[in-house]
Amino acid sequence: MYTKKRVVAMLLAGGQGSRLYALTKNVAKPAVPYGGKYRLIDFPLSNCTNSGIDTVGVLTQYQPLVLNEYIGNGQPWDLDKMNGGVHVLPPYETQAGASWYEGTANAIYQNMRFIERYDPEYVVVLGGDHIYKMDYSKMVDFHVANDADCTISVIDVPKAEASRFGIMICDDKNQVTDFVEKPKEPKSTLASMGIYVFTWEKLRKYLIENENDANAKREKGEPWSKDFGKDIITSMLRDQQRLFAYEFEGYWKDVGTLDSLWEANMDLLSPSVPLDLYDPSWKIYSRNSNMPPQYVGDNANIENSMISEGSTIDGTVDFSILFSGVTIEAGATVNYSIIMPGTVIKSGAVVEYAIVGSDSVIESRARVGSSPEMIENRDDWGIAVVGHNVTVSAEKVVAPKQIIGENI
C-alpha cells in the first residue's frame, strides 16, 4: 500500500505530569481539562488538523486509559483517516525485550518504524502541555526555505523569565548558534517552545547515534540521557548542522504547573489575551459530551465567565471557567476558579481562587480557597486544589495552597 506522507507529527504526551499532583492521579497530563470544554491535547491535535498534518503519533506511557478513550479513532479532530490519522503509541515488547520510554528522544527512537511507514521528509515534534494556536505548515515552509536540518519554534519572553526556559542564541539570519537550558544569565530572550521540525533523515541519524552513545555510557556507569533538548539539539549544534529558530508571535502558555494551569484558564477571560476560541477558521476541536445547552436559573449571577454545555447555574459565578455538566446551586459562590466536568457546588459553599477536579462535590457551606486579600502573609496564599472524584464535606475548609486528593 502506498502510505507516503510529506510530514508526520510526533506528540510527546509526556509522563506523569507530577507537578499537577491531584489532577494527574489517574489521568495523563495531556488529558487534563482546560478552557471549559477542552483537554490540553486538543490544542496540538487541532493545530495539526488545521495545518494540514493528518498523521500524528501520540507517545505516552502514564495512565493511558483516559487518554486512549479520549483520542479514540481521532474522529473529533478529523484524524480518522484511511491512511495516517492519529495513533497512540505506548511502549511495547520486542524480541530484544521490553523497555519504557527513557526520555523524549528515546520515545521517538522506539517508534522509528511508525515514522518510516510513512516515509516522510519532515517530522514535527510537539509537546502535549502547551496552549497555543499555531500553523505548523508555515513553520515547515520556513524550515524548507532555510534548507534547515532542524527548526525550533521560539517565543520572545520577558528577560526576567528567560532563565526558566531553554534559550536559543541566534545570528541575524535566525540561525541558532547556541542553546542553553535554563541559563542563570540568559544571553537572549528567545525561549524554545518545545516544537521542532526535523528533516527526517537527519533526525533518524541523531536518534540512533544518541541511543548508542547513551547505552554505551550506561554500560560504563557514566551519566546518560536520551532527551531532545539536552542531547539531540546539542549534538546537532556540535556537528554544525543547520538549526534555525522560528519566531512565533501569539499566545503560548506552558501549563505544567497548577499555578500556570489556573493562569492559562484565567487568561481566556482577559480581553487583552490573544487566544480566540471562537474563530471559525481555526477551531479547537474536542470530543463532545452530548449534553443539552446550559441552564441558567432565576437566582444566578454570572459575570465575566466561561461556562460549558450541560451545566446548571443557579448561584453566583464570577471570573471563572466552568466545564460541561457542572452544577452551581442557588446560594453557592464561585470566584476566580476552575470547575472541571460534572462537579457539583452545593448551596452555601464558597469556592475562590481554586481548581476543582471533575466529578467532585463541594458540600453546603464548605469553603475552598480564598482571595489573596484575605490572607495576611502573601507567602501563605496560593491556588487551592481539589482533585477528581473528591467530596469536600459540609463546612470543611480547603485552605489556599492546599491540595486535596481524597475525601475530607
Added chain:
Amino acid sequence: MSVNYNVLGLVFASMHDAYVSELTKQRTMGSIPFGGRYRLIDFPLSNFVHSGVSEVGVITKSNYGSLLDHLGSGRDWDLARKKGGLHLLPPYSQTGGIYKGRLDALNNIWGFVEHSNAKYVIMSNCDVVTTINFNPVLKQHMENEADITLVYSRGVYDYEKNKCTTVLEFDGDNRLKDVLVDPQFSGECNIWLEMCIITKDFLKKIVSDAASRNQFSFTREILQGRRDDFKIMGYKHDGFFTKIDSIQDYYLANRMLLDPEKKNALFRKDMPVLTKIGDNGPVKYGLESSIKDSLIADGCIIEGTVINSILFRGVKVGKDSVVKDCVLLQGTKVGENCSISSVIADKNVEISNEKVLTGSETYPLYIGKGGKI
C-alpha cells in the same frame, strides 16, 4: 445498549411541514432547530439509537438541503455503519410528483424496507418531540401479536389551538376503538405521538394493497378505515412530549425547556440526545452580563441581559441590550443597547444597535433567516 437487528427505523422527515410554514420555508420539519442546539430529527434518531435500532431510513420530501447537511454520514448518531446505518431516501413517487402520504412514501421506498432483514418497523415523525425507549413498546407489540402498536400520551388537546392532531380511543383491552383527526372538542385525551411499530410482513401487505387501490394516507385508510379488520393496539408513553404544529407552538415548546422537570425528562442522562457537533467554544459571559432563567448553547457571547429565553449556538448579545422571552436561533447577532422581547429570530439574523422589537406571548414576532434589522 446493544444492537437489535430485528428492527428497522423509519423517520418521516417532512410530515406536516405546512403547519410551520415560516420555519420550513428554507428547510423541512426534521431540520427545524430546537432546544438550543438540536434539530427536530435528532429526537427520533436518538430514540432509535438508544433503543438499539441501528438501521434507519430517513424519508424526505422537499427542501431537504439543510437536513442532508445536518445528517452527513450519520456519524454523530453512530449511524455511519457497514451493517445497517443511516439511509437517506429522497422523494420519488411512482404516481408522479412527490408522495402524497405515508403509504405512498412507503410504497416508493419499499425496496429499501424489503432489503432489510428486520422483522419489525418503527415509524416516527419529527413534529413530536419526546425521549422514548422503544424496547418496552416492541415487547408489548410482540406479546400482543399486534399488527400495529400506536404510541400515544395523555395530553390536553385544544380544538382552537392545536392542528393536525390525531386523537385515539381504546377499548378495555387497549385495542384501537376510534381515531379522530382534529376533532371539535377540547380536553384531556390520548394524543398519537405519530410513532408506531408495525410487523414488516403486515406492513408490506397494507402498502401494496393501498398502492393498488390508489390510497395514500396511513391515518385515514389504515387507522380509521381498517381499525376493525386489523389488530391495532396502543402503548402509553408517560414521558414529556410536545407536538409542534404552529409557529406559536414552536415558540412555547422551546420555552417549555426552561422548566427543569420537562428539560430533564427530555434530556435524560441515560439517553442523551445526539446531534451534529458544532465545535463551538464555551459560552462567554461579559463583565456586565446578567442572565436569568434561560437556556444558552455553546458558542454564545453575552455582554447584555438575557431573561427567559432560548439562545442557540453562537448567538451574540451586545452590551446594554435586553433579550426577554425570545428564541434566538443559531448565529443571531443582537447589537448594543437593543431591547427585544417575544421574538423568534431565525438563523443568522442581525439586529443592529438601538433597536426595539416587541412581539407578544401569544403571537411572537418572527424574523426570517438572515434578516437584517
